[in-house]
Amino acid sequence: MMRYRIPFNRPWLSGNELAYIRQAVENNHISGDGPFTKKCNEFLEGALKVRRAFLTTSCTHALEICALLLNIRPGDEVILPSFTFVSTVNAFVLRGAKPVFADITADTLNLNHTKLEALITPKTKAILAVHYAGVGCEMDAILDIAQRHSISIVEDNAHGLFAKYKNRYLGTFGCLAAQSFHETKNFTSGEGGALLINDDRFIERSEVIREKGTNRSRFFRGQVDKYTWVDIGSSYLPSDILAAFLYAQLESRNEIQTRRARIWNYYYENLQDWARDRNIRMPIAPSYCEQSYHLFYLLLPSLESRSALIRHLRVHGIDAVFHYQPLHLSDMGRSFGGKEGDCPVTEYVSDRLLRLPFYNDLTQVDQEYIVSAIKECKGM
Ligand SMILES: Cc1ncc(COP(=O)(O)O)c(C=O)c1O
Numbered sequence: 001m002m003r004y005r006i007p008f009n010r011p012w013l014s015g016n017e018l019a020y021i022r023q024a025v026e027n028n029h030i031s032g033d034g035p036f037t038k039k040c041n042e043f044l045e046g047a048l049k050v051r052r053a054f055l056t057t058s059c060t061h062a063l064e065i066c067a068l069l070l071n072i073r074p075g076d077e078v079i080l081p082s083f084t085f086v087s088t089v090n091a092f093v094l095r096g097a098k099p100v101f102a103d104i105t106a107d108t109l110n111l112n113h114t115k116l117e118a119l120i121t122p123k124t125k126a127i128l129a130v131h132y133a134g135v136g137c138e139m140d141a142i143l144d145i146a147q148r149h150s151i152s153i154v155e156d157n158a159h160g161l162f163a164k165y166k167n168r169y170l171g172t173f174g175c176l177a178a179q180s181f182h183e184t185k186n187f188t189s190g191e192g193g194a195l196l197i198n199d200d201r202f203i204e205r206s207e208v209i210r211e212k213g214t215n216r217s218r219f220f221r222g223q224v225d226k227y228t229w230v231d232i233g234s235s236y237l238p239s240d241i242l243a244a245f246l247y248a249q250l251e252s253r254n255e256i257q258t259r260r261a262r263i264w265n266y267y268y269e270n271l272q273d274w275a276r277d278r279n280i281r282m283p284i285a286p287s288y289c290e291q292s293y294h295l296f297y298l299l300l301p302s303l304e305s306r307s308a309l310i311r312h313l314r315v316h317g318i319d320a321v322f323h324y325q326p327l328h329l330s331d332m333g334r335s336f337g338g339k340e341g342d343c344p345v346t347e348y349v350s351d352r353l354l355r356l357p358f359y360n361d362l363t364q365v366d367q368e369y370i371v372s373a374i375k376e377c378k379g380m
Pocket of ligand 1: 084156
């Protein structure tokens with residue numbers, strides 16, 4: 001495998017991660033739901049003002065829990081953007097749902113709310129709002145549509161922890177939301193995620209589902225005298241070792257977000273004139289969206305120019321990557337009826353989007369090097 005001078009992503013320690021892991025071991029509790037898991041849950045509940053937050057082993061697993069909580073069954077339909085990670089759809093297809101792929105808007109690359117209503121049928125159970133790059137979807141319009149048709153909203157907020165739409169945190173709009181703490185995310189435990197619950201009727205069952213279908217949480221609270229199998233479920237608790245790592249990162253929320261904002265702004269300010277002159281589009285966030293500074297992308301004019309820029313940067317030791325092949329054109333997507341032309345904006349963007357290296361300790365010197373390498377690329 002090629003080693004890059006500047007990788008696409010690199011894990012970063014904010015300071016207390018290893019000390020907290022040691023503490024987790026000394027606590028004699030390294031399985032799930034230990035003291036650090038509770039600290040993380042409470043941190044998220046306090047910061048976001050969600051009814052409950054539960055750490056999970058991944059965002060994928062948090063989405064699987066959402067599908068279980070919503071009783072998704074064979075024949076149900078879920079609407080989601082074709083421009084997303086495969087887990088957004090898989091979690092629901094695992095329960096037998098039929099995915100209905102929606103296109104995205106050309107500006108934020110989020111669900112095109114103006115096209116949603118046409119996709120709703122009596123079988124529609126959920127709309128999956130994916131906040132791409134941590135820029136909020138048009139939640140006012142999406143909430144209105146969902147309410148009028150009695151459809152649940154699940155937010156896939158893998159990218160958008162602590163971002164806001166109209167002054168309200170992402171992850172607080174849907175009845176349920178999923179976060180990711182995968183290595184590439186702003187806050188990480190290597191692998192990890194969280195389920196956010198905004199509707200009380202899901203709290204008790206979510207405890208059961210994440211505890212392998214047992215009422216063990218009630219047992220630990222002394223509410224029942226033995227625990228037993230009461231529902232379907234699986235093993236969704238991360239080790240407290242991972243929670244210890246994550247808690248150190250969450251505690252450094254301000255530092256991490258400040259670092260990432262600086263990196264994002266440097267790219268934006270130093271590439272905007274170059275991009276404008278070449279018909280290359282920069283990220284767009286509406287004024288009422290406070291983004292999470294999760295990623296920085298360029299939209300090149302063609303597939304050829306994107307491939308040329310990736311190759312050029314590779315020669316300079318810089319790893320830049322593309323994002324999301326359209327789900328409706330994947331093998332699985334086609335098996336659900338997806339075909340060319342269904343989601344034209346998704347198809348256009350998937351061929352042209354390029355993500356630049358982005359990690360918490362990316363230095364300004366390295367960013368200068370990246371920006372000048374980009375500007376040297378011939379034929380742009
Ligand atoms: C939009 C989106 N949803 C879900 C996921 C899956 O997250 P995880 O790796 O925590 O399961 C990703 C991963 O990058 C993602 O981009």
